[in-house]
Structure formats: structure tokens, C-alpha cells
Amino acid sequence: MIRNFTSRWFVAILAAFVVVATACGGSTPGTTSKGTLTVAGFNFPESSILANIYGQALAHDGYTINYKLLLGPRPIVAAAIKAGSIDMYPGYAASELEYYNNSAGEATSDPTATTAKLNTHLQPLGLVALTPAAAVDANAFAVPQAIATQYNLTKLSDITPAIASRLVFGAGPECPTYKFCLPGLAAVYGLHFKAVKTLDTDGPLTRAAFKNGSIQIGLVFTTDADLKGLGLVVLDDDKHMTAADNVVPIIRQAAATPEVTSVLNSIDGKLTTADLISMVDQVANQHLDAAAVATTWLQQHNYSS
Amino acid sequence: MAFIGSVWRWFSDPAHWSGADGIPQRLVEHVQLSAESVAIGALIALPIGVVLGHFGRFGNLAINISNVGRALPSFGILVLAFQVFGLGDFPIVFSLTALAIPPMLTNSYVALREVDPDVKDAARGMGYRQLTQVLRVELPLAVPLVMAGVRTSAVQVVATATLAALISGGGFGRYIIDGLAQQDFTKLFAGALLVALLAMATELSLAGLERLLVPRGIRLLRAPVLAPATTTKAA
Numbered sequence: 001m002i003r004n005f006t007s008r009w010f011v012a013i014l015a016a017f018v019v020v021a022t023a024c025g026g027s028t029p030g031t032t033s034k035g036t037l038t039v040a041g042f043n044f045p046e047s048s049i050l051a052n053i054y055g056q057a058l059a060h061d062g063y064t065i066n067y068k069l070l071l072g073p074r075p076i077v078a079a080a081i082k083a084g085s086i087d088m089y090p091g092y093a094a095s096e097l098e099y100y101n102n103s104a105g106e107a108t109s110d111p112t113a114t115t116a117k118l119n120t121h122l123q124p125l126g127l128v129a130l131t132p133a134a135a136v137d138a139n140a141f142a143v144p145q146a147i148a149t150q151y152n153l154t155k156l157s158d159i160t161p162a163i164a165s166r167l168v169f170g171a172g173p174e175c176p177t178y179k180f181c182l183p184g185l186a187a188v189y190g191l192h193f194k195a196v197k198t199l200d201t202d203g204p205l206t207r208a209a210f211k212n213g214s215i216q217i218g219l220v221f222t223t224d225a226d227l228k229g230l231g232l233v234v235l236d237d238d239k240h241m242t243a244a245d246n247v248v249p250i251i252r253q254a255a256a257t258p259e260v261t262s263v264l265n266s267i268d269g270k271l272t273t274a275d276l277i278s279m280v281d282q283v284a285n286q287h288l289d290a291a292a293v294a295t296t297w298l299q300q301h302n303y304s305s
Numbered sequence: 306m307a308f309i310g311s312v313w314r315w316f317s318d319p320a321h322w323s324g325a326d327g328i329p330q331r332l333v334e335h336v337q338l339s340a341e342s343v344a345i346g347a348l349i350a351l352p353i354g355v356v357l358g359h360f361g362r363f364g365n366l367a368i369n370i371s372n373v374g375r376a377l378p379s380f381g382i383l384v385l386a387f388q389v390f391g392l393g394d395f396p397i398v399f400s401l402t403a404l405a406i407p408p409m410l411t412n413s414y415v416a417l418r419e420v421d422p423d424v425k426d427a428a429r430g431m432g433y434r435q436l437t438q439v440l441r442v443e444l445p446l447a448v449p450l451v452m453a454g455v456r457t458s459a460v461q462v463v464a465t466a467t468l469a470a471l472i473s474g475g476g477f478g479r480y481i482i483d484g485l486a487q488q489d490f491t492k493l494f495a496g497a498l499l500v501a502l503l504a505m506a507t508e509l510s511l512a513g514l515e516r517l518l519v520p521r522g523i524r525l526l527r528a529p530v531l532a533p534a535t536t537t538k539a540a
Contacts, residue, residue, distance in 0.1 A: 075488035173486035195325060198483060199473045208392040209473065 033064040037255055040068040040077055040086040044201055045283040045290060046137060046223060046276060050090035052294030053271070054249060054264060057303050061263050069290070073174045073201065074099050081252060082125055088251035088264075093118060093132050094243035095139075095180060096250060100125070103179040107243035111136075114244045126253050130261060132246035133268035135276045137223040139180050139242055142232040143167075147216050155236035156189050159217075169193035170215030172201035180242050181219060188241040193217070223273065225281030247271060270301050311491045312498070321495075326479070328499065334475030335503060339463045342398050346405030346458060351451065354410045358417025358447075359439050368411050375407040379465050387472045397469040404465055405458040412454025416447035445520045452515035459511055463504045467496075477503065 037058060041051035048069045055065040068086055071077050078099060080086045093114045094107035100121040107114050111132040118129045143153055151163050159167075175181035176196065185191040199205035202220045209215040210232065220227060220234065227234060249264045279297060282288045315321060322328055350371070357364050379400050386396030420443045428442040444451075470478030480496025483489070516524075 073486050075486065079488065173483040176483075177487045177489075197473060198470075198479065204387075205392065205473050208387070212392055214392060 032062075034062040034259070036064040036066065037087045037260070038066040038068060038085070040071045040080060040089040042074065042077060042089070043070045043072050044203065044221075046221065046280045047090055048290035049276075049279045049283055049294050050247060052291045053267060053297060054088065054090060056291070056294055056298055057263050057267050058260065060298070060303055061259065063260070073172065074178075075174065081127060081250065084252065087255040088249055091129065091248050091250040092137060092245040093129070093248045094245045096129065096248070097121065098179040098243075103183070105179070109240060109244050111244040111246040111248075115246075115248055118248075122250070128251055128253050128256050130249045130251065130256070131265045131268050132244075132248040133271040135247045135271040135273045136245055137221050137247065137273070137276055138237075138245040140220055140222045140234045140237065141185070141217055142210075142220045142227060142234045143217045144210060145231045145233055148233040148235075153233070153235060155238040156185075156191075156241070157238050158235070159189065159191055161190060161192065164191040164193050167193050167216040168195045168197055168214065169217050170197040170199045170206055170209045171219035172203075173198050174201070175219060180245075184241045188239050221280075223276045223280050224284070225277050226285050247276070267303075308491070308494075312494055315491045315495050331475060331477050331479055331499075332503070335463070335466055335477050335500075338394065338397055338401065338469055338474065338476055339459065339466045339507075341394075342401030342462050342466070343405050343455070343459045345398065346402045346462075347409055347455060349402070350406045350409035350454075351413050354413025354451075354454075355417055355439065355444070355447075358414040359435075359443060361418055364414045364418060368407075368414060371407040371410040374403045377403065379404050380468055380471070383468055383472060392473060394474065396472060397466070397474045400468075401462050401466060405462050408457040408461070409451075409454040412457070413447070413451045416450035416454075417443055419450070420446050445523060448519050448523070449515065452511070452518060456508060456511040456515070459507050460504050463507045464500060467500050 037055075039051045039055040039058075041047035051067060051069055055067055059065045068080070071080060071086070071089075074095065077086070077089050081089060093111050097107045097114055097118040098105070100118065106117050115129050115132050122128055141156060147153065147167070151158070153159060153163075169182070171181055175198075177183070182196065197209060197215050199209050199215070199218070202218075202224065206215075206218050206220070207230065210218060210230065217235075220232065222234065247268070249268070251260070251264070275297060279293050282293045283290050320327075324330065353367060357367050382400035382403050383396060386399045390396045390399065417439075424442060424446065425438065428438045433442065466476050467478035467481060469476050470482040477496050477499045480492050480499065484491070484493030484496060
């Protein structure tokens with residue numbers, strides 16, 4: 001009797017599963033996949049959010065998406081897309097240009113011109129940069145409030161060589177060879193710091209180093225919502241060392257079909273810097289899931305049903 | 306072949322032999338982190354191992370507890386220690402010490418445990434007290450095994466200290482992490498080579514130290530007997 005009872009429940013639950021599964025399958029548009037795309041991201045939260053926004057929008061359109069999030073810094077991600085092991089990643093126009101042209105200094109503050117120039121370098125590699133979004137995330141340099149007050153700093157040109165020689169600088173391991181980091185600070189502002197501490201790119205190590213005073217100036221992202229809360233002051237880049245770092249999808253030409261391109265361009269048409277700041281805040285400070293934050297944004301912009 | 310050439314050029318570039326990111330400075334950092342960790346580990350592990358081995362008690366318990374340290378991945382401890390203690394050398398030395406303890410504890414326990422009971426009886430018969438017996442009879446006999454533990458620990462720690470660079474520490478790991486981030490594979494390879502060389506140098510120099518520490522009598526005892534055949538024949 002008992003056995004009979006259990007097996008009947010088992011069948012009922014199984015039946016319920018089948019019903020739910022069929023219902024879910026039915027509600028997903030396009031049950032046959034239009035193809036598989038691998039979307040990668042850099043090793044910081046904002047990139048995971050952007051990769052999820054692009055990926056989920058394409059998934060909504062009927063593509064099967066594999067994610068390679070937090071893949072690494074630009075050299076790693078660029079090597080992966082050149083080798084064809086990923087199909088696309090969310091890039092930043094000026095930073096991509098200066099990476100692919102080996103720091104030739106071609107980037108300007110005009111995102112369209114910068115992207116056009118970028119495409120001349122991507123073309124022979126079988127890659128293409130799509131339309132840049134209005135959203136910008138530039139690298140910036142911040143100092144603790146106490147240092148800003150002590151040396152009276154509001155912009156990067158306020159740092160004299162004498163002041164720089166008393167400050168310890170902190171940034172990620174790629175900074176010493178990356179154009180918009182130490183080489184740029186030396187070339188544009190003539191800054192040579194007392195010491196350079198290798199940390200991460202605006203991650204937990206950088207925050208810890210600011211907190212315990214082992215660095216006095218460090219690289220941060222302009223889209224960080226919590227800089228004020230950490231007592232950090234972003235110094236104005238008054239000589240325009242950093243150029244148009246608008247968000248722009250970098251994609252393999254083979255994967256950039258008209259349909260994929262139109263989905264990605266319509267995302268870029270809606271993405272703003274304010275959106276980025278709010279989403280990065282939710283992931284980095286409120287510890288929400290990057291995928292969930294991306295889904296919310298897409299729902300607000302009428303992507304997912 | 307071109308790659309070997311570029312590694313050679315990397316090493317022969319004088320810029321890589323001076324300054325905060327130069328090989329001498331990174332060597333000092335690497336050796337300092339490793340030496341501190343092994344020394345602290347030895348201060349913890351050796352007394353415990355020697356005492357427990359001498360009395361022959363709680364050995365399994367101590368070894369099992371210290372083996373937990375062996376099972377925990379150093380990278381995991383490093384990240385946890387960074388969360389708890391913040392940035393600096395402390396979390397690095399903390400996680401490397403956890404790695405250094407198990408081989409030294411196990412070996413010193415076994416070394417003392419394995420001292421011939423007849424020798425211990427003789428020492429006691431001659432009027433040695435506990436402490437003198439440990440220091441003058443048991444420890445000299447145990448040195449080869451204890452030192453083997455120290456050597457294992459030190460080589461593991463030197464190899465693992467590479468991880469320090471992941472939380473902004475110094476040492477040769479810097480070249481590996483930075484080389485990867487900058488896609489400078491020559492630098493990455495040079496870093497790996499330097500770590501391997503340092504680990505080998507550690508092994509060799511500690512083997513030398515062991516030879517100095519083993520008392521002459523025991524060395525003779527362990528030396529191969531040259532002509533045992535004659536005595537057998539005479540008998």
C-alpha cells in the first residue's frame with residue numbers, strides 16, 4: 001500500500017516536471033538555436049555585466065551563448081579572440097585602439113573617429129568594432145581626500161614632479177606597459193612616482209592598499225559609484241591623456257551577421273554612463289549577480305519578455 | 306630557438322639586474338618571505354614533533370591535524386588571509402607557514418620515535434635526565450630525518466612563494482604574474498626559471514647544512530662498511 005502511494009506520487013511529480021518543462025520550452029522564442037556565440041569579458045565586474053547584457057540580448061534573439069567571464073586583462077582577451085576561442089567581448093574604444101595599434105597614440109576624444117581608426121587595425125585580424133555606446137568608462141586616477149587636501153590637488157596637472165616623487169602609485173600588473181596608465185602619466189604629465197606597487201585593476205587589492213595607506217594614488221574606473229564612500233578624490237584629466245573610452249563590442253567578422261550586429265547596435269544605442277555606474281554599484285558594492293543585474297537592465301529596455 | 310634567445314637577452318639586460326623590479330631585489334624578497342615562513346613553521350613544528358616523538362604520545366593526532374594544513378590549498382589560505390589581515394606580507398607568510406609545518410612536524414615526530422629503544426635505555430641507565438637525553442642522545446640520532454623534513458618544507462615554500470605576487474607581494478612570482486598580464490612571455494618564462502633555480506639551490510644548500518649538522522659518529526655509523534667480507538670469513 002505504502003509503495004503504491006509513493007510510486008503514484010512519483011508519477012505525479014514526474015508529470016508535473018514534464019508539464020513545466022514543456023511550458024518553459026514553449027515560452028522561449030525560437031526553440032532551434034540560430035548558432036552558438038562565445039562572449040568573453042575582462043577581469044572586472046563591469047565587463048561581466050556588459051558581457052551578460054550582450055549575451056542575454058543575443059540569447060533572447062535565439063542564439064546559444066557560452067560565457068567566458070573574468071577571462072583576464074586585455075592581452076589575454078585579445079589573444080583569445082584572435083585565436084577564435086571567443087567570438088566577442090565588450091571593449092572600450094580608445095583602449096582597444098591603443099592596444100591593437102601598439103600604443104601609436106591615435107585615439108582621440110571623438111568616439112566615432114576612434115572606432116573608425118580601431119576598425120582599420122581590426123580589419124586584417126578578422127575582427128570588427130561595432131557602433132560605440134554613449135556609455136563611457138575611462139581609467140582615472142584617484143587620491144585619498146587627505147592627500148588631495150595636503151597637496152591641494154584637484155587635477156592631474158596639480159601633481160608636480162616634486163609631489164609625485166613622494167607618492168606611491170598603485171595599479172594592475174599591465175599598467176607599466178599600458179598607454180593610458182604609467183606611460184601616459186609619464187609622457188603627458190611628466191610624472192615619475194616614488195614607487196609603483198603592483199595590485200589589481202581597481203579591485204580589492206587596490207582598495208585594501210588605499211585603506212592601509214600603502215599607496216597614495218591609484219588607478220580607478222570613472223564608473224565606480226563608491227569612490228566618494230571610500231574617501232577617494234578622482235583627479236581631473238585636464239590634459240586629456242585618456243581618450244574616448246566608450247563601450248564598444250569587439251566581434252569576429254565571421255560572427256557579425258547583420259542580425260547579430262543589429263541586436264548589439266540597438267543595445268549600444270540605449271546604454272548610458274549612468275546605467276553603467278548604477279549597475280557596477282549593484283554588482284561591486286551590493287554584491288548582486290552580474291547576470292541578474294544585466295537581466296534587469298534588459299527588461300527595463302524591453303529586451304526580455 | 307628564437308624564444309631561448311629572447312630569454313637569454315632578458316637575462317643579459319642590465320636593466321633587469323637593478324632597481325625595485327630587478328632580479329637581486331626580487332631574490333631578496335623571495336628568500337625573505339620563504340625564510341620567514343620556514344623559520345616560523347620550524348619554531349612551531351619542531352618542538353611539538355620532538356616532544357611528542359620523545360614521549361611517543363598523541364603522534365597520530367598531531368600528524369593528522371598538521372596534515373589538514375597539507376590538504377588546504379595554499380592559494381585558498383592566501384586569499385582568506387588577505388580578507389582577514391589585509392594587504393601586506395603577513396597573509397603571505399601566514400599561508401606559507403601553514404604549508405611549511407606538516408613535513409617538519411611529521412618528520413621530527415617519526416625521527417624521535419624511531420630512536421632505538423636500547424639506546425634510550427642505555428642513556429637512562431647512565432643517569433641522563435629527560436631533557437639531556439633528548440638533547441644529547443635522541444636529537445643527534447634524529448638529525449638526518451628532521452633535516453629531511455626541513456628540506457621538504459623549504460623547497461615547497463620556495464616554490465609556492467610565487468603565489469605572493471597574486472596579492473601584490475614581491476618575489477619571483479612578480480615576473481610570472483606581470484609577464485602574463487603584459488603578455489611578456491619572456492619575462493614569464495624567466496620568472497619560472499628563477500623560481501626553479503632557487504628551489505634547487507634551496508635543496509642543495511640544505512643538504513649541505515644537513516651534512517654539517519649530523520654528528521661525526523653517526524656519519525661514520527651510516528657510512529658504507531668497506532670490507533665486511535673479511536670478518537665473515539674469519540668467523
